[in-house]
Amino acid sequence: MSAVLPDVSVTDLAPMLSPLEWVGMQGIDLPVTIDEPGYHRELHATADVQVDLPAPQVKGIHMSRLYRLLDSWGQERQVSPAHIRELLNSMIESHHDCDSRSARIRLVFDLLIRRSALVTEGLSGWKSYPVQVNASLIEGAFSLSIEITIGYSSTCPCSAALSRQLIEEGFLQTFSHQPLIEPAAVAQWLRANASLATPHSQRSEARVSVSVGQEYPNLGLSVLINAVENALGTPVQTAVKRADEQAFAALNGQNLMFVEDAARRIRATLADYSNPKVHVRHLESLHPHDAAAWSATHTQGLHHGK
Incomplete structure (x- = not known):
């Protein structure tokens, strides 16, 4: 088997002479290493990689070159702005014979973070955060953004007000004719009737995107996730006991929010990031549809978690 194998992508001309904006692969399985302060872990990712094909006569790019570069990069490099730009440069250089001048990559993975219970000491569990990293190097201009989906709980302020009104009416019906009320009697009534009406709550999600400068390490x-969860105040929990469930109920009661409130809280906490974009969804328990809000501002951020 010493014969030279044919490579029609090199020897044949394209039957229709036209450039292509992007050519490459999607859905490549890849191990990636995330290394940040307080977090170091190898994760499974899927990657999309492409280069441009401006030469109209070139029949096809060299897919195997992209695959081998990506495979080597995943084994040898942690995911950082500098290392991503390095990969994109290599992708372009590997296709000099196709006149490629631009490259892009998308990485999709779930970031696993161990979260402690709210109250119970020593109790914790894993929480998954879907992440998408998008980067491009287009004729020398590098851009990189991250998008993270963060789960939280939301309790409707309107529903809470309506519930409180019913409880108030029930209390007045019981005690309006009593000039003096013993605290023990009030406490007993509350134990039996404080849930006469309850506000509706639901699992919700925030999809947050920001730009990341190439100078950051x-x-x-994890810094972005913590900032968003702190702004919302009601992150979904992993392992819980009754004391933790009670503490979670208290957090929800103290952080009533419409979908608009959630979007504004997140936008405020992202004020120092570049090009923040927010999309929140409350997966309604009252309705068969979702409530949603969006916010986007194009700014040059002053801060990034290092």
Whole structure:
């Protein structure tokens, strides 16, 4: 088997002479290493990689070159702005014979973070955060953004007000004719009737995107997640006991929010990031449809988690 194998992508001309904006592969399985302060882990990712094909006569790019570069990069490099730009440069250089001048990559993975219970000491569990990293190097201009989906709980302020009104009416019906009320009697009534009406709550999600400068040493994923969860105040929990469930109920009661409130809270906490975009969804328990809000501002951020 010493015969030279044919490579029609090189020897044949394209039957229709036209450039192509992007050519490459999607859905490549890849191990990636995330290394940030307090977090170091190898994760499974899927990658999309492409280069441009401006030469109209070139029949096809060299897919195997992209695959081998990506495979080697995933084994040898942690995911950081500098290392991503390095990969994109290599992708372009590997296709000099196709006149390629631009490259892009998308990485999709779930960031696993161990979260402690709210109250119970020593109790914790894993929480998954879907992440998408998008980067491009287009004729020398590098851009990189991260998008993270963060789960939280939301309790409707309107529903809470309506519930409180019913409880108030029930209390007045019981005690309006009593000039003096013993605290023990009130406490007993509350134990039996405080849930006469309850506000509706639901699992919700925030999809947050920010730009990351190439000068930063890492993507700042955990810093961004913590900032958003702190702004919302009601992150979904992993392992819980009754004391933790009670503490979670208290957090929800103290953080009533419409979908608009959630979007504004997140936008405010992202004020120092570049090009923040927010999309929140409350997966309604009252309705068969979702409530949603969006916010986007194009700014040059002053801060990034290092």
